[in-house]
Amino acid sequence: MKIKLKRILLPLLGIALASSLAACGNNASTTNAADPVNSTNSAKPTNSAKSPLVIYTNSASDGRGDWLKEKAKEQGFELQIVEGGGGDIANRLIAEKNKPVADVIYGLSTMNYEEFKAQDMLEQYKPAWADEVSDGLSDKDDYFHALVKQAILMIYNSTMYDENTAPKDWPDLWNDEQFHNKYDAPRTGDLGGGTVQATLAGILVRYQDPNGEYGISQEGWDAMKNYLKFGFYKAEGEDFYANLASEKTPLGPMFSSGIASREQQYGVKAGIVKPEIGVPFIVEQAAIVKGTKNLDSAKAFVDWFGSAEVQTEWSKQFSSMPANNKALENAAQDIKDLEASVKQQDIDWAFVNKNINNWVEKIQLELLP
Amino acid sequence: MTMERIRKYVTLGNIIGLIIGLFLTWFVVAFLVYPNLNLLKAVFWVNGTFSIEPIQKLLHSTRALKSLLNSFILAVSMVVTVNIIGIFLVFVNEYFDIKGSRLLRIGYYTTLVYSGIVLVSGYKFLYGEQGFITKFLSNMFPFFPAGWFHGYWAVIFVMTFACTSNHVLFLTNAIRKIDFQTVEAARNMGASSFYILRRVVLPVLQPTLFAITILLFLTGLGATSAPLIVGGTEFQTITPMILAFSKSPTSRDMAAVLAIFLGAATLILLIFLRKIEKKGNYISVSKVKSEIQKQKIGNKWLNALVHVLAYLLFIVYALPVLLTITFSFTDAYSISTSTLSWSHFTIANYRMLFTEADAYQPYIISIVYSAAAAILVVALSLTVSRFLHKYSNICTTALEYAMLIPWLLPSTLIALGLIITYDTPRWILANNVLTGTMWILMIAYVIVLIPFTLRMLRAAFFAVDSSLEDAAKSLGASTFYTFRRVILPIVLPSTLAILALNFNSHLADYDLTIFLYHPLFKPLGIAIQNATSGQTTADTQALGLVYSVVLMVISTVTLYLVYGRKSKA
Numbered sequence: 025m026k027i028k029l030k031r032i033l034l035p036l037l038g039i040a041l042a043s044s045l046a047a048c049g050n051n052a053s054t055t056n057a058a059d060p061v062n063s064t065n066s067a068k069p070t071n072s073a074k075s076p077l078v079i080y081t082n083s084a085s086d087g088r089g090d091w092l093k094e095k096a097k098e099q100g101f102e103l104q105i106v107e108g109g110g111g112d113i114a115n116r117l118i119a120e121k122n123k124p125v126a127d128v129i130y131g132l133s134t135m136n137y138e139e140f141k142a143q144d145m146l147e148q149y150k151p152a153w154a155d156e157v158s159d160g161l162s163d164k165d166d167y168f169h170a171l172v173k174q175a176i177l178m179i180y181n182s183t184m185y186d187e188n189t190a191p192k193d194w195p196d197l198w199n200d201e202q203f204h205n206k207y208d209a210p211r212t213g214d215l216g217g218g219t220v221q222a223t224l225a226g227i228l229v230r231y232q233d234p235n236g237e238y239g240i241s242q243e244g245w246d247a248m249k250n251y252l253k254f255g256f257y258k259a260e261g262e263d264f265y266a267n268l269a270s271e272k273t274p275l276g277p278m279f280s281s282g283i284a285s286r287e288q289q290y291g292v293k294a295g296i297v298k299p300e301i302g303v304p305f306i307v308e309q310a311a312i313v314k315g316t317k318n319l320d321s322a323k324a325f326v327d328w329f330g331s332a333e334v335q336t337e338w339s340k341q342f343s344s345m346p347a348n349n350k351a352l353e354n355a356a357q358d359i360k361d362l363e364a365s366v367k368q369q370d371i372d373w374a375f376v377n378k379n380i381n382n383w384v385e386k387i388q389l390e391l392l393p
Numbered sequence: 394m395t396m397e398r399i400r401k402y403v404t405l406g407n408i409i410g411l412i413i414g415l416f417l418t419w420f421v422v423a424f425l426v427y428p429n430l431n432l433l434k435a436v437f438w439v440n441g442t443f444s445i446e447p448i449q450k451l452l453h454s455t456r457a458l459k460s461l462l463n464s465f466i467l468a469v470s471m472v473v474t475v476n477i478i479g480i481f482l483v484f485v486n487e488y489f490d491i492k493g494s495r496l497l498r499i500g501y502y503t504t505l506v507y508s509g510i511v512l513v514s515g516y517k518f519l520y521g522e523q524g525f526i527t528k529f530l531s532n533m534f535p536f537f538p539a540g541w542f543h544g545y546w547a548v549i550f551v552m553t554f555a556c557t558s559n560h561v562l563f564l565t566n567a568i569r570k571i572d573f574q575t576v577e578a579a580r581n582m583g584a585s586s587f588y589i590l591r592r593v594v595l596p597v598l599q600p601t602l603f604a605i606t607i608l609l610f611l612t613g614l615g616a617t618s619a620p621l622i623v624g625g626t627e628f629q630t631i632t633p634m635i636l637a638f639s640k641s642p643t644s645r646d647m648a649a650v651l652a653i654f655l656g657a658a659t660l661i662l663l664i665f666l667r668k669i670e671k672k673g674n675y676i677s678v679s680k681v682k683s684e685i686q687k688q689k690i691g692n693k694w695l696n697a698l699v700h701v702l703a704y705l706l707f708i709v710y711a712l713p714v715l716l717t718i719t720f721s722f723t724d725a726y727s728i729s730t731s732t733l734s735w736s737h738f739t740i741a742n743y744r745m746l747f748t749e750a751d752a753y754q755p756y757i758i759s760i761v762y763s764a765a766a767a768i769l770v771v772a773l774s775l776t777v778s779r780f781l782h783k784y785s786n787i788c789t790t791a792l793e794y795a796m797l798i799p800w801l802l803p804s805t806l807i808a809l810g811l812i813i814t815y816d817t818p819r820w821i822l823a824n825n826v827l828t829g830t831m832w833i834l835m836i837a838y839v840i841v842l843i844p845f846t847l848r849m850l851r852a853a854f855f856a857v858d859s860s861l862e863d864a865a866k867s868l869g870a871s872t873f874y875t876f877r878r879v880i881l882p883i884v885l886p887s888t889l890a891i892l893a894l895n896f897n898s899h900l901a902d903y904d905l906t907i908f909l910y911h912p913l914f915k916p917l918g919i920a921i922q923n924a925t926s927g928q929t930t931a932d933t934q935a936l937g938l939v940y941s942v943v944l945m946v947i948s949t950v951t952l953y954l955v956y957g958r959k960s961k962a
Contacts, residue, residue, distance in 0.1 A: 078912045085923055104912040107923055111640050112907045118642070119809050123816035125829040125912065212633045213621070216640050260621035261514055263934070266729060381643035388634060388644070389454035393626050 076102035077318055077325055080117060082110035082218075083131035083172075083308060086285065088342055095334070101325050110136070111216035117313075121145045127316040128325055130171060133218045133306040137168040138377045140311065147312040147319065152327045156348045161307050168311035170347035171330055172338075174279045175366050176222040176304045178297040181274035185295060191275065193299035194227050198250035208264045208276030209255020212392065215384045218306055223277045225376045226304040226369055227251060228383060238382045239375065249391045257393075265290055279306075280362060284343040296362075302369035307347060409872070413776060414788075420773070421795045423821045424811075424840055429802060432810030436646045447646040457651075460631040464655070467548060467620075467630060468613030474553040475609050476602070478706070479560025485703045486561075487568045488594070490687040492700065500707040503714045504558045506897070506948035511941040512555050513622040515713030518720060520547070523731040525716075547623040548616070554709055555619070556612055559605045562890040563849060567601040568594070569886075570856050573683045586691065603666045604852035608845065610662055611800065614655045631655070636904070639805040648803060656801035663797070670855075714945075721938035728934045742939040759900050759917035760947070766838035767895035771888060773839070774846040778884075779876065782854045793847070800844045808837055808908035834909040834916075841905065842895050853887035854880075893955040897948045901940070917944075 084092070084107035093103045106113070106126065114136045117126060121143060129140075140146050146167040154162065154169055161170035180190045197203045210220040231244025256273045258264065267273040269290040278286075283294050310330055312322045328334060332350035339346045339355040345363055346352045352363065437443055451457050482501045485491050507515070519526045520542035531537040571594055579589045595602075620630040631651060638648035690696040720728050727737040747753075777796060781789050799807060815827035827833040857880050865875040881888075899905075903918040910916055925937040 106910070106912050108907040108919065109922075115640055115642070115809070116812075116908050119812040119908065120816065120828055122813075123826060123828040211621075212629075212637050215637060257626055259623070259625070260618065261517075261934075261937075266725070266934075270729070381641050384641060385450075385638075385644045385647075388637060389450060389457055392456060 075318060076104045077127045077321060078125055079103055079105045080113050080126040080129045080313075081105060081107055081131040082113050086342060088338075091341060092329075095337075096325065096328070099328055101321065101328070103325075109216070110218045114139070117145065118143060124313045124315045126313045127318045127322045128310065128312055130310040130329065131308045133174075133222070134168075134309060134373055135221070135306075135377045135380060137163065137309050137311060138374065141165075141167045145314055147314045147316065147322075149312050149323055149326065151310075151323075151330050153330045153332060153348055156332060156350050158347070158349060161347050162309070168309040169326075169330060170307045171310050171335065172281070172308040172344045173347050173363075174219075174281060174306045174308065174345065175362065175368075176219055176226065176306060177278055177280055177283075177366070178275065178299075178303075179268070179278045179283065179294040180297065181268050181271060182293045182295040184271060184274045187295070190295055191297055193297070193301065194223075194251070195247065197275065198247070198254045203275060204254040205256050206273060206275050207255055208267065208273045209252055209257055211257050212388065213260075215387060219277055219279045221380055221384070222304040222306045224248070224383060224387070225371060225380060229369075229371050229376065230301070232372075232375070238379045238386065240379075240383070245386075245391070248387065252387065252391050253393055268292065268294070281342060281344045284358075296366070298366050299369075300367075302367035304371055305368050413780070417777060417780070417792060419821070421792065424836060425795055425798045425843075427821065428810035428814040429798060429807065431814045432802075432806055433649060435813060436649050436806075439646075444646075447650050451647055451650060456629075457631070457634060460629045460634055461651070461654075463545075463620075463628055464614050464616070464631045465658070466545070467552065467616055468610045470549050471552055471556065471613040472606055472609050474549060475556045475560070476606065478553055479557040479564065479605070480602075481702070482557055482706065483560055483564045483568055485699070485706075487565055487685070488688055489699060490689045491703055494703075497703055497707050500711040501557070501561055502952075503710050504555055505561065505894070505952055506945045507714055507717070507941075508555060508558075511717060511938075511944075512713065513551055513618050514938075515717040516551050517542075517622065518716040518731050519712055520550075521731065523729070525731060528731075542623060543625050543627075544623075545628045548619050548628055551619045551623060552613065552616060556609060558894070559608055559849075562894070563601050563605060563852065563887055564598060566853070566886040566890065567598045567856070569685065571597050571685055573685045576685070586688065600670060600852045600855040603670055604848050607659065607663050607666060607848060611655075611659050614659065635803050636805065639803045645806070649806060652803045652806070653801050656797075659800060660794075660797065717938060718942055718945075721935065721942045723935065725934045728938065739935075742935045745936070746939055746943065755915055755917040755920040756947075758914045762835060762838060762916060763896045763899045766835055766842060766899060767892050769835075770839045770842040770846050770895060771850075771892050774843065774850050774891075775881075775884075775888065777847060778850040778854050779880070781851060782857065796847050797844045799841050804837075804841055804905040805908070807840060808905050811837055811840075812908065829911070831911040831914055834906065834911070837905050837909055838899050838902075842898070846891050846895060849887060849891050850884065853884040857883050889955050893952050896951050896955075900947060901944055 079092075081089075084105050089105045089107060093105065096103050106116075108116070110132050113129075114132060117124075117129065117140065120126070124145070129137075137146070141163065148166050150166045151169055154166070157170045161173070162168065178191065178194060191197055191200065191203055197207050210217075210224075214220050215224075227248060228240050228244050231241045231247065232239060233241035233244070236242060237245065256267075258267060258273070264273065264276050264278070265286040268276060269292040278294065283296075287293055310326050312319070312326060316322050330348065332346075332348050332354070335344075335346040335348045335351035336354040338344055339351060339359060343356065343359060345359050346355055352360065437447075486494055486498050486501065491497065504512070518524055521527065522539045522542075524542070527537075527539055527542065530541075531539060575593055576589055579593050584592070615632050616630055617632045617636070620628060621633055624630065635648050635651050635655075638644040638651070690699055719733065721742065722740060723733065723737045724739060727733060774796075777792065781793055802810075811833055812828050815822060815825075815833070818824035818826055827836070861879055861883075862875055865879045866872075870878070901918045901921055902916075903922045906916050906918045907922075910919060921937075921940045925933045925940065
C-alpha cells in the first residue's frame, strides 16, 4: 500500500512543483517590480517609471488588449491588463478601493465613473487632449475624460425589414403586434451589462416623474413591463447577432462599434433604427486610480492613449467612434456618417446613475416574465 | 471555542492535537467566519441600521418565489432520479455481471471530465431544436414539435445524467468495501438476491449515499446552466437571480438572503441525515475482507432488461461527449445547425488556441492554482475528518458546521468578503494584506472547496473500523504512524477521487476568479471568457467547444494520474 501511495502521489506533486517552478521562472524577474501592492519602496520615482501599469478594462476583446500592449510598449509603457465584464470590473474596483491594484481604468461607461468619483476613487488629472473632446462628455471636475462614444442602437436584419417596415422607435416593439417575440430581450444575467442598462434607461427616462417609483411614472413601468413581456429570451450560449442573421429574432439592441465586425462574421447587414427622440450614447472614459504608485507614468499613458493620433488608429482598428473631435475627423467615413446621422437622446445621466440599480432590481423582482 | 475547552484537549492527550486544534480554530475564524461576517455586515447594516427590507421585497416578488419553488422542486426530484440512475450505474459496474462492462464504464465516467455549460450544449446537439434526435423524430412524426426539449422535464433529464459523478466515484469505493463472505453467507442461509441487496449491501453504502444525497440536493438548488439553457421562461430557478443580485451593489442583500435560505435548507437536510447516520453501524463485520465477485442475475428476462438499460444509458452518456468533440472541429454554422459535413471540417480553431503568443500561460497558471488548492484542501479536510472521527464534543461539532459556511454564500460574495476584509493589515493574518496578492485567489479556491471535500471524506471515514486503530496502537504504533499506515489506506480511494474532482472543478472558474486574480497571472477561466464572449473576430462558438475539449483532456489526464491507475491495480 505504501509503495502504491507513493507511486500515485509523487507524480502529482512532481507536476505541481514543476509547473509552479515553471510559472515562477517565467515571471520571477518581474514579480517584485511588477507587483504594485507588494513593493514597499515604490514611492521612489525611479522605480515607478519602470514598473508596469495595471490597466482595468472591459474593452480588451477582439485583440484590443494585445494591440494596446504592443503599441504602448513602443512608447515605453509596460502594461498589465485585467479584463472582464463591465459589471465585474466595476465591482472589483469598488471592492479594492482601500487597496487599489489598478493604476488606470478605461472603457466602462460614464455611469460607472460617476460612482467611482462619488466613492473618491479617482485621481484628478486633466490630460493634454482634454480640450479636443466636446463639452459634456468628460467630467467637469477632471476626474475622468471621454475616449469613445457608443451609440446604443436598435438594429434589424436588413433582408427582412427596410426603413419603412422596421420599427421607428422602441415603443413600436411592444405596441405593434407584428414585432412581438421578434426582438431580443435582456435575461436575468444580462441586466448588469452596459448596453442593456443604456437601453432600459433610454426607455424609462421618457417617463420621468418625481412622484413615481424610483423617479418613473406608472405609465413608464407599464411600458417597461410590456417591453419585457413581448420580447424573446434566448437561451444561454445563443448569440443575438446569430439569431438576427437566422431571422429568429431579427431585432434587438447593439452598441455601435460592435456592428461592423458582426456584419462581416455573419454576412448579414444590420439596419439601424433612428428614433426621433434620439438614441442613448454611452461614453467610455479613461481615469487614473487614486492611490496609484505609478502616478507619473499613469498620467503619461492617459496623455498618450487619449491623443487624437492613437484614438484615430484605435477607431480604424476597432471601428470605434472617437470622442476626440480631431480623431473623429480622421475616422473612417461610415463612422463619421453614423455619428452625423443618429441624434443623441437627451438623458440626465446623473439621474440615471442614481436610480439604475433600483430599476434593475425592480425589473428582476417584478417585471421579467 | 474558548481557551478552556481547548485546554481540555491537552489533558486528554497530546500536544500535537492542541497545535492542530489551534491552527484549525485560527483558519476557521480568519477565512470562514470573519470575512463572511464582515461582508454580511456591509450588506445588511446600511447606514448603521439593520433592515428586513430585502426579505419583504423578496416575499412580494412572485418571480423570486416561483423561481425559489422551482429550485426546490428540482432539488427534490434530482435526489430521487440521480440516486436511481447512479445506484444502477454502480451496480452495473461493480456488482452485477454485465457483458462489456469495461466499455460501459468509460461512458459512465464521462461526467467526471465534462460538466456545466458544455455538457448542456452537448445535449442540445441531440435534443435541441436542430438536434439529431429532434430531426429524426420530426421525420418520423411530421407534427413533432422542434422545441420539445424544454422546461422542467428537459432540465431534470439533463441534470439527472449530469450529476452521477459522485455515485460513480464514491459509491464505487463504498461497494468495493463490502465483505463478499457476508454476501455468500447470506446466500447460503437462503436469502434472495433482493434481500441480500437490501440487508447486506445497502447498509454499507448508506453513509456514502447520505453524503451524495446532500450534495445532490445542493446541486439541484444551485443549478445554473441547465435551467438557463433548456429551462426557458417557464422553468426558471433561483441561482441565476442570486448571481445577478450578488453583482449589483444595491441588491446584494437579497443575494445574501436567498443564498443563506438555500444553505439553511441544505443544513436542515444534513442535520436530519446525520441523526439517522449516528444510529447506524456501517462497518461490515469481517476483519479479513474478501473481494466482491460479480453476481450473475438469475432471471433470464431480468438479465436481458438490465443489459438493455445499461447500454441505453451508455448511449445517453457517450453521445453528447462524442458530438462535442466532433463539433469542435467544425465552424459556427455547423454548430448552430447541428449538421456535419466534410466541407465544414476545420482545425483552425485548435490552431488558433495554440499559436497565440502567450496561449500556454493561462493553462499553467490554472493548473498550479487548482492543484495547489486541491492538495491543500484535502490535507486540511483529512485533518478535520480525523478530528471529527476521533472526538465528538461541542468543539468538533462547531468545527464541522463552521467548515460548511461556504455553502451559505454565493462565490461572488465570498470573493468580495475576502477583498474588503483583507485590504488592510489585520492582526489575525500577522498584519499581512491579501488584496492584490497572488495568495487571495488560492485561499478563495480552498475555501469554496472545503464543504464538499469534508462531507465526502467524512463519509469515507465511516468505513474505518476503530478496532483496527486500537490494534495498531496496542502494538506500539504512534498516532501519526497509525494514521499513515492504517487509516489513510482505507480512505485513500475516496481521497484521491476528491483530489481529482477538486482539481478539475476550478480549472476554468470565472465567477470567483474575476474578482481575485493577480494581473500578472491570468487564469484559464478569464482567458476562456474573454475569448468566447464579446469577441467577434473569431468563431466564438467553435472556440468555446475547443476550450471544452482541451479541458476535458486535462481532466482526463488528471483522473488517470490520480485515480485511473489505482482502480486498475
